Amino acid sequence: GQNIDQPTEMTATEGAIVQINCTYQTSGFNGLFWYQQHAGEAPTFLSYNVLDGLEEKGRFSSFLSRSKGYSYLLLKELQMKDSASYLCAVTGGGNKLTFGTGTQLKVEL
């Protein structure tokens, strides 16, 4: 089976850095996705990690440790528009994704 854990909510200040963690226990693992979802809208792709290490893409970076079953999404220079839900999802083979419950990030002034 698949078990994915993320914090339910986080709050951070505009301009700051925030790290959103995701731990997983899965029967198979090919890679890990991060998606961003604004309220009432479709999730949009942020990053994909298959190898250990840090992938950087502008203000967003994603890290993976396969041996620890752990990933994090790092958001730098936070903006108000970054207030959204961040979804961690694992693929264990084929094209199926298993999603965590999501982390609701609130960015404050």
Place this chain on the structure above:
Amino acid sequence: DGGITQSPKYLFRKEGQNVTLSCEQNLNHDAMYWYRQDPGQGLRLIYYSQIVNDFQKGDIAEGYSVSREKKESFPLTVTSAQKNPTAFYLCASSITSGRDHNEQFFGPGTRLTVL
């Protein structure tokens, strides 16, 4: 512009009625998916299809049915057997091979309310 469309955005039905949610994509993707999203529970997979005329049950298929007669279309029927159908329904599509990862692209969603 290529993309995925779902209609309508909001849908209301009386309890006991079947309802069909549409999903169309012009991305030429082979695979399509239906998810249900409830508050605090993330996305849960209902059905998925990797090729025309074939589909598989996901984690919560009971009370739902699908068809995949065309590559572009993957309609979802919420039947009266679904005990708690009120939810936000998301359709997605992806390619199935040829890349190191196959990200899923999502439609805008349909919010179904059963009265």
